[in-house]
Amino acid sequence: MTPERKAQLAATLGAPLLRALFATLRFEITDRAQVLAPVPEKPLLWVFWHNRLLIMTHVFAHFFPDRRGATLISESKDGAIIAALVERFGIRPIRGSSSRGGARSLIEMKRAIEDGYVMAITPDGPRGPRYHLNPGVVKLAQVTGGEVLPVHVEYSRCWRLKSWDGFMIPKPFATVAITFDTVHRVPPTADEMEFEAQRQQLEQKLHPQRGE
Numbered sequence: 001m002t003p004e005r006k007a008q009l010a011a012t013l014g015a016p017l018l019r020a021l022f023a024t025l026r027f028e029i030t031d032r033a034q035v036l037a038p039v040p041e042k043p044l045l046w047v048f049w050h051n052r053l054l055i056m057t058h059v060f061a062h063f064f065p066d067r068r069g070a071t072l073i074s075e076s077k078d079g080a081i082i083a084a085l086v087e088r089f090g091i092r093p094i095r096g097s098s099s100r101g102g103a104r105s106l107i108e109m110k111r112a113i114e115d116g117y118v119m120a121i122t123p124d125g126p127r128g129p130r131y132h133l134n135p136g137v138v139k140l141a142q143v144t145g146g147e148v149l150p151v152h153v154e155y156s157r158c159w160r161l162k163s164w165d166g167f168m169i170p171k172p173f174a175t176v177a178i179t180f181d182t183v184h185r186v187p188p189t190a191d192e193m194e195f196e197a198q199r200q201q202l203e204q205k206l207h208p209q210r211g212e
Contacts, residue, residue, distance in 0.1 A: 003077060011084035018085070022058040024172045029063070030179040033149055039067065043113045043146040044183070047137055047206060050122035051130070051165040052153040053082070055176060057089040060120070070094055070117040072105060074126030092117065106140060113144045123206070128164045133203035138195065141186035148186060150205045152179040181205060 001009075029036070035044065048056060060069045070092040073083040083093035094112065096105025113119050121140070123133040141148050153168075156175040161167040170176055184202055189195040 003080060007077075007080035007084045010081045011088055014081075014085060015088035018054075018058070021170070021172060022055075022062075025170055026173070026175045027059075028175060028177045030177070033180045033183050035149060035180045036063070040147075043116075043144060044118055044149045045113075045137060045141055045144075045146045046118060046120040046149050046151055047123055047202070048120070048151040048153060049131060049165070049206065050125035050128075051160075051163075051167045052151075053122055053125075054167070054169060055153055055155075056120060056151070057086050057091060059178060060091060060118075061089040064118070068092070068117045069120060070109070070112045071120040072096060072109060072122070072125075076126060079126060091120070106136065106143075109140055110144055113140075113146055119146070123203075124165065130165045131203075131207065133199055133206060135195070135199055138186055138199050138202065142188060148184040148202060150181040150184060150202070152181060152206075153177070 046056075046060075060067075069090070071086060071094065073079045073086065073093040073095055075095050079095065083095060086093050092112065094105055094108045096108070109119055109121075119140070121137050123137045124131055137148065140146065154177040155168060155170045156177075157171040158174060159169045159171060161169070184205060186198055186202070189198060
């Protein structure tokens with residue numbers, strides 16, 4: 001069986017299980033950015049940490065059914081399974097990362113944004129370090145004019161995998177607190193120092209609300 005076929009099979013088996021889990025969860029939404037209102041004029045770049053990726057597939061599909069979403073997924077074997085899973089929730093995967101296929105994936109994300117997709121990015125993926133914001137999202141915001149929407153996710157109860165990011169899976173009947181934070185506008189930068197200041201500012205906005 002080819003790796004692609006294995007990924008599709010895993011997604012076919014896993015998606016119904018995830019939907020059953022998600023159906024038990026209770027959601028508390030804080031919408032500081034008014035993102036639940038009509039679609040904004042400027043494109044939004046949703047940014048959240050890699051270990052919160054699982055629940056965001058459901059959040060987008062459930063709360064934003066009329067919007068098209070895309071997300072950057074690594075080109076690894078695990079990434080193939082994740083890409084197949086997010087497709088089951090109606091989200092378009094774009095394969096690549098800041099370390100592999102970076103320039104190509106940046107071009108593909110830019111095109112998707114121009115086509116009206118909401119772009120979701122895990123800026124510490126695919127290999128970390130955990131909670132370190134890689135510069136790609138800052139570059140993408142600058143070249144597209146897109147505004148960054150920091151998304152915070154907290155679980156009342158969850159499992160943590162022994163992975164580099166401590167990947168989180170909510171336990172059945174947990175409460176999931178979602179905060180769409182105020183939109184962050186990334187201005188043009190004249191040099192590396194200004195660019196790094198923007199990166200650090202956005203990283204700070206994304207830090208977990210509860211200490212980890």
